[in-house]
Amino acid sequence: MHGLGNDFAIFDAREEPLAMSEPLARALADRRTGIGCDQLILLEPSPVADLRMRIWNHDGGEVESCGNASRCVVALTGATSIETDGGVIGGLAEGSEVEVTMGEPRFGWQDVPLAYAMDTAALPMAWGGLEQPMALSVGNPHLVFFVKDGAAVPLEGLGPLIEHDPAFPERINVNVAEVSGDGGIRLRTWERGAGLTLACGTGACATAVAAIASKRATSPVKVTMPGGSLTIAWAPGEEIRMRGAATYVFKGEIDLEALS
Secondary structure, eight states: OEETTEEEEEEEOSSSOOOOOHHHHHHHHOTTTSOOOSEEEEEEOOSSSSEEEEEEETTSOEESOOHHHHHHHHHHHOOSEEEETTEEEEEEEETTEEEEEOOOOBOOTTTTTOSSOOOTTSOSOEETTEEOOEEEESSSEEEEEEOSOGGGSOHHHHHHHHHTOTTOTTOOEEEEEEEOTTSOEEEEEEETTTEEOSOOHHHHHHHHHHHHHTTSSOSSEEEEETTEEEEEEOOTTSOOEEEEEOBOOOOOOOOGGGGO
16 A cells, blocks of 8 residues: 555554564565565554554664554554554544544654753754754654755755764654745655655654644645645644545565565
8 A cells, every 4th residue: 555655565464463573574675576665564453442553664673653554554444543652543534535643742852752852843953954953753753844945955865864863862754844835835754764755644744743833834734745745733732633645556465485
């Protein structure tokens, strides 16, 4: 499945357990010798929600949350509650779109997390012209830079440099955003462990929250990425709501032993 071009291989292990590891996830995600995907998703039983969703990035690292994958899982299974390592999220499929509730954003430096105390509203840091981003967690860690021309930012080079900066002990997702005259946002995201993707759901959420909190935009806000647009709604003290498409591509079988 994919959400605006951010694609996933989804394994349903609710009835038959599947042991997933970093090497296996990396092999499955390989676009030349595996299935090929930005993230691998494993569905398991949950004692607190309709199901549990576990997420591995393209590099094999397991992460806490993925907004686009959440919409895909809701569309695929009809689940209205999903347990993730970033918290329990809610979902509702309505026609061609899916809305998921992503929980409340967190702004404490320990919550992002950062390696040491800093002002998360404007980190006193800079990389190659990108400076003073907002840092926050929306189930996973994000930086948001507001720029005049997001397309001009060399994110292919700066993204991995920022992702692996020692200031971010769990690495970090990097967003460069420009606010348009109509109040919408254009966004590019470097995802930790995946690189540049056509869309990032949690990146859209983090960027919309940062724009609303800094009064650059008002809720709900349309966030447009290379793969398409999401609508994000949020107010202080409330959970983030994200709405957008989720697309089923194909179903198949793979011999896992052939990858070992």
